[in-house]
Amino acid sequence: MTADLMIGTDLAAEMVAKAAERARALQERYGVQPCLATVLVGDDPASATYVRMKQNRSKKAGIASRSVVLPATTTTGELVAEITKLSGDPAVHGILLQHPVPAQIDERAAFEAIDPAKDVDGVTMRSFAAMAFNDTNDTNDTNDTNDTNDPGFRSATPGGIMRLLAAYDVPLEGAHAVVIGRSPILGKPAGMLLLASNATVTYAHSRTRDLPELVRTADVVIAAVGKANFVRGDWLKPGAVVVDAGYNEGNVGDVHFAEAAEVARLITPVPGGVGPMTIALLLEQTVDAAEAQLSQGMS
Numbered sequence: 001m002t003a004d005l006m007i008g009t010d011l012a013a014e015m016v017a018k019a020a021e022r023a024r025a026l027q028e029r030y031g032v033q034p035c036l037a038t039v040l041v042g043d044d045p046a047s048a049t050y051v052r053m054k055q056n057r058s059k060k061a062g063i064a065s066r067s068v069v070l071p072a073t074t075t076t077g078e079l080v081a082e083i084t085k086l087s088g089d090p091a092v093h094g095i096l097l098q099h100p101v102p103a104q105i106d107e108r109a110a111f112e113a114i115d116p117a118k119d120v121d122g123v124t125m126r127s128f129a130a131m132a133f134n135d136t137n138d139t140n141d142t143n144d145t146n147d148t149n150d151p152g153f154r155s156a157t158p159g160g161i162m163r164l165l166a167a168y169d170v171p172l173e174g175a176h177a178v179v180i181g182r183s184p185i186l187g188k189p190a191g192m193l194l195l196a197s198n199a200t201v202t203y204a205h206s207r208t209r210d211l212p213e214l215v216r217t218a219d220v221v222i223a224a225v226g227k228a229n230f231v232r233g234d235w236l237k238p239g240a241v242v243v244d245a246g247y248n249e250g251n252v253g254d255v256h257f258a259e260a261a262e263v264a265r266l267i268t269p270v271p272g273g274v275g276p277m278t279i280a281l282l283l284e285q286t287v288d289a290a291e292a293q294l295s296q297g298m299s
Helices: 009-030 045-060 076-087 107-112 125-132 156-167 187-196 211-215 257-261 274-298
Strands: 035-041 064-070 094-097 176-180 200-204 220-223 241-244
Touching: 009 045, 009 156, 009 274, 035 045, 035 076, 035 274, 045 064, 045 274, 064 076, 076 094, 076 107, 094 274, 125 187, 156 187, 156 241, 156 274, 176 187, 176 211, 187 200, 187 220, 200 211
Parallel strands: 035 064, 035 094, 176 200, 176 220, 220 241
Antiparallel strands: none
16 A cells, blocks of 8 residues: 555544533533534434434534434424424534435425534535635634624535645645535535635546546545445546545445555545544534624623
């Protein structure tokens, strides 16, 4: 293997520790513990595991958890009603809807029921607009203008990727970044954040013509297509930076790791790369949301 690993575990632990310090400060100042509400529809084992993991990490970060579990037969209207209730509850500072939801539910309608001030997973249209207009509340981003009174949140995985790239001093200004995937909460916002860092961004997907040739032009590759081992080593430019945002059965990412590691300069492992950063940013943004809501409530 020639590539160095971009490991998210230690950086994520630092982020969670700092979030815990801020959560304690909020509790001392306001007598209120930041609270993240998780909403799970159905009994998918993987989704239930993810929710438990996030709740456990929340506890370590000094963040209270509220769990809402709904049956798999839940309708869009019923889910929207539950999320609307959480949005209006001043004791809840952040809301996470575990996705994907069952097929009968309009996922976008459910996401849009989240109060943008509590959208700590960055899934609403308001948060996407904030990323597109470089108006998120990430104080760690020197490019962030944050010049409105109602900034949005970064989508958790793309935001975590950007923090990981920064930690490994990956130069983005003028670089060609290819994002493989067009999910509204992963691929699309990842491209917006890269663009805000002055990268030249190309969106691609599984139906892109001549995809391997396109990927070979990339200095930075973000793989978020949801197909195991989709990106092969001979697709890559020697020395490219490869971020694997996929997670498939058997701890396999969207990049063929063994092949890519022989060509890339930096690469994220699966697991231990992007995953820990996603959860860490979610918790950090929950504390951000609590700070904003509590300070407004006291003003």
